[in-house]
Amino acid sequence: MTKFFLLVLLGLAGVAAWAWSSGHRVKKQLAQQKEHEDARLKAEAKRLAEEKKSARLAAEIKAQEDARLKAEVEAKRLAEELRLAEANAKAEAQAREDARLKAEAEAQAKSEARLAAEAEAKRVAEERRQAEADEKTRLAAEEEAQRLKEETAKDEETLNQPAEEANPEPIPPSKPRDYRPLAPVSPTTRQGGGPTRTNRQPQNVSLELRLQIDFGRDGGVKTLALVPERRDGMPKQIEIEGSRRNEWNDNYYDAVPAENLGDCLQHNVEWRGRSGTRFWRWVLSRREIHVLASGDVSGLYQFGSVPCLVLDADHAVLAAVSLREDVEAALGVAGCSNFMVLDETTPGVPSGWLLFRDVKPTRAVQRRDEAHILNALCPLRDIMPHYVGGIRLTRRTWLAGFPPRIHFTGELEESFSVMIDGHPAQRAPDGAFEATGWDDVGPHDLWYGDGRETFALETIDENWERWHAHDFGTGAAICGGSIHHVAGARWQQVRVPVSNPLLVGARPGEVFFCVMRGDVRCEFVTVLVPFTPVWALPPDPAFANKQTSRIVLLNSADPIPLVEIRNANSGARHSVRAWISTIRRAGCKQLALETETNSAKDLWRNYRNLAKHLAKQNWRAMQ
Numbered sequence: 001m002t003k004f005f006l007l008v009l010l011g012l013a014g015v016a017a018w019a020w021s022s023g024h025r026v027k028k029q030l031a032q033q034k035e036h037e038d039a040r041l042k043a044e045a046k047r048l049a050e051e052k053k054s055a056r057l058a059a060e061i062k063a064q065e066d067a068r069l070k071a072e073v074e075a076k077r078l079a080e081e082l083r084l085a086e087a088n089a090k091a092e093a094q095a096r097e098d099a100r101l102k103a104e105a106e107a108q109a110k111s112e113a114r115l116a117a118e119a120e121a122k123r124v125a126e127e128r129r130q131a132e133a134d135e136k137t138r139l140a141a142e143e144e145a146q147r148l149k150e151e152t153a154k155d156e157e158t159l160n161q162p163a164e165e166a167n168p169e170p171i172p173p174s175k176p177r178d179y180r181p182l183a184p185v186s187p188t189t190r191q192g193g194g195p196t197r198t199n200r201q202p203q204n205v206s207l208e209l210r211l212q213i214d215f216g217r218d219g220g221v222k223t224l225a226l227v228p229e230r231r232d233g234m235p236k237q238i239e240i241e242g243s244r245r246n247e248w249n250d251n252y253y254d255a256v257p258a259e260n261l262g263d264c265l266q267h268n269v270e271w272r273g274r275s276g277t278r279f280w281r282w283v284l285s286r287r288e289i290h291v292l293a294s295g296d297v298s299g300l301y302q303f304g305s306v307p308c309l310v311l312d313a314d315h316a317v318l319a320a321v322s323l324r325e326d327v328e329a330a331l332g333v334a335g336c337s338n339f340m341v342l343d344e345t346t347p348g349v350p351s352g353w354l355l356f357r358d359v360k361p362t363r364a365v366q367r368r369d370e371a372h373i374l375n376a377l378c379p380l381r382d383i384m385p386h387y388v389g390g391i392r393l394t395r396r397t398w399l400a401g402f403p404p405r406i407h408f409t410g411e412l413e414e415s416f417s418v419m420i421d422g423h424p425a426q427r428a429p430d431g432a433f434e435a436t437g438w439d440d441v442g443p444h445d446l447w448y449g450d451g452r453e454t455f456a457l458e459t460i461d462e463n464w465e466r467w468h469a470h471d472f473g474t475g476a477a478i479c480g481g482s483i484h485h486v487a488g489a490r491w492q493q494v495r496v497p498v499s500n501p502l503l504v505g506a507r508p509g510e511v512f513f514c515v516m517r518g519d520v521r522c523e524f525v526t527v528l529v530p531f532t533p534v535w536a537l538p539p540d541p542a543f544a545n546k547q548t549s550r551i552v553l554l555n556s557a558d559p560i561p562l563v564e565i566r567n568a569n570s571g572a573r574h575s576v577r578a579w580i581s582t583i584r585r586a587g588c589k590q591l592a593l594e595t596e597t598n599s600a601k602d603l604w605r606n607y608r609n610l611a612k613h614l615a616k617q618n619w620r621a622m623q
Helices: 002-160 261-265 321-333 373-377 570-589 598-617
Strands: 204-215 221-228 237-240 243-246 269-275 278-284 289-294 303-306 315-320 340-342 353-359 384-388 392-394 397-399 405-409 418-420 442-448 451-458 476-479 482-485 492-497 502-505 511-513 524-529 533-537 550-553
Touching: 204 289, 204 315, 221 269, 289 373, 315 321, 321 353, 321 373, 384 451, 405 418, 492 533, 502 570, 511 570, 533 598, 550 598, 570 598
Parallel strands: 204 278, 397 451
Antiparallel strands: 204 221, 204 303, 237 243, 237 269, 269 278, 289 303, 289 315, 315 353, 340 353, 384 405, 392 397, 418 442, 442 451, 476 482, 492 524, 502 511, 502 533, 533 550
């Protein structure tokens, strides 16, 4: 039994040994497998790290290469731009130098041409003066010989016949002449080159009355007036038909609006005037057609009477009703189209007359018999300068910077040439003629065909005296086209930004809100304020945008402390509260000043301190 247990125990021990040996072997195998797996994973990780490092290095190398190529391209671009800039600078410098040399050459040529023209003008003037002197000498000699001959004949007649007393016939009174369509009356003053008038005038002189028409915006006639002519040597003020008229310009006296002008035009119109011991007579002959040209041609604006139609110029024609068909046919022959016919139902048109507007002839017309009434509607082929626009100072002088456009009336042939100051003139897109320096300050010579004229551009002194011509008590007075401040006025005229309509003055209670118009788009407006504003704030400082809103300093004035408000009325107390609230809200919002200077900051700090002090000390008194 004991052996049996021993054998069992030995068997169990063997089995246990075998089991332990097997488990140990399995465990060892598992440990070896894990060790192999860890080694494999480490090798794999190392391989991946090496690959990643290689890829990173390759990427860095590629980035460096790309950067290098990009830098080279950028360097090439900058070098090319620098080269082009240098080339452009050289070209511009060369162009400026060429332009300077060309301008100097043109100035030299212009100066030489002007000197040559002046020398030629002096020579011609000297020859003319010499010829006139010779002619005067010859005429004087002839008159003296004729006088001696007449005296000799008279002495002989006196010796042979008894003296007889002559009874001179009385001179009949002057009578206005009938209309002559071909009377060579120039619509403007006489051009230079002829004999000049002296200040001595005859005792009785017949002058011209001209028609003037001014159209209104409604298309009707605003003014229909008669303009008396003025000549050299006549006074600046003259009495005409019992009414004193002033000089309008060198050529005319003030226009006289006429009543019942339609009836007057059907008869000869005669005015008489005097100044001291001298007398004058103005005559407008009876006619059934009156031709009026634009102010650039006639010298009277908008339209003034002229002898006949002028090619390519704007006209108005006043004709009797009975001549309507004849006038329309004549205008059609002259190339006028799209003209308007206004009868007496149009405001301002005289009864019994028709007014033709927008008349612009384009064709020259052969005239009929000398006395034919329709010859006034036959434009001639004459070529004359037509100065359009600009600001005219005198007859042939315009304001520098605002020259006229130089056109020509009449039929211009292909060979027609124009020169200004010796330089050939070229046509501009609007048909006017321009040449080098034609709009410079000073006198200019205009040569065209076989004619010559002069015009000038001058500057003027604009220092005119101001006065309170129209003062409506709003702090501003109007004088002509100027508006200026009135010293001591209660209402102040202030220019404020549209974004800052809330104005604050130096005295507590001075607060004003500007109501802006919604249909006007602008950055600044001019308003009338009942005090001198110091600050301009946004409409509601408490809700203003700190990034864009600013406080604008209008005037540097220290705040005025409030002395007593207990006895003030409710309106004054409300204004003080609004003044304090406006400043404190802007301060609490910490709005920035538009002009960040030390003086502006100190001034704004003083206003804030005063508003804070009033809010603390006088709050109960303001309730």
